[in-house]
Amino acid sequence: MDGVLVQGFNQLMYWVSWGLLLFSLCAFIDAAIRREDAYRAADKQNKPFWLIILGIAAAVNFFMGIFDFLPIIGLIATIVYFVDVRPALRQVSGGGRNWPRRRGSSSDGPYGPFNGR
Template identity: 65%
Template sequence: MQGFTGFLWLLNLGLTVFSAFALVDAAIRREDAYRAADKKTKPFWLIILALALVVNLIFGVLSFLPIIGLIATIVYMVDVRPALRALPGGGRPHRGSSSDGPYGPYNGGR
């Protein structure tokens, strides 16, 4: 019985890490990328993935609620995330250089 308990603990740890990764990934994507990819909004996915993480932390793997959270996390990872990454810039915030002006990079008047 101790081996089964250890297996469930490892499974719960893996699901928690998977849910946390999906939540962090959803948080770093731009809001407009979700609309451009024709997926739900960023707050929608943040709420769903945060609920999945919290339910997984509270209930473990012996309830049906973490399974619902796992399904939501899998949907994000196999459907939403690839659509966001396919956009120009990968759906991440633009990290311009310090010489970028309002209309693009400043080239020193050349």
């Protein structure tokens, strides 16, 4: 019975570590596609700083086990990016939920402007 519990716990930790890796990779990719001037406008360090921090967090999550201390620091950095930096960058750069933004008028239909006839 104890072997089954240990095996189940190890399996859970395996999936949690993959989840942390995916979370940190998503943050890294999101930081990479944001514009450099948005970081300065939001007053949130700069783009290379966040790319280095999030890249190290992803590498640590990939190479180290979840029970080490460094993946926890990487998780904290990733959470800070998603909770604090990313919303500020989205507000500054205008990237909302309706991305990609449409460039037409609000009265445009799917095949061109709507004239109301």
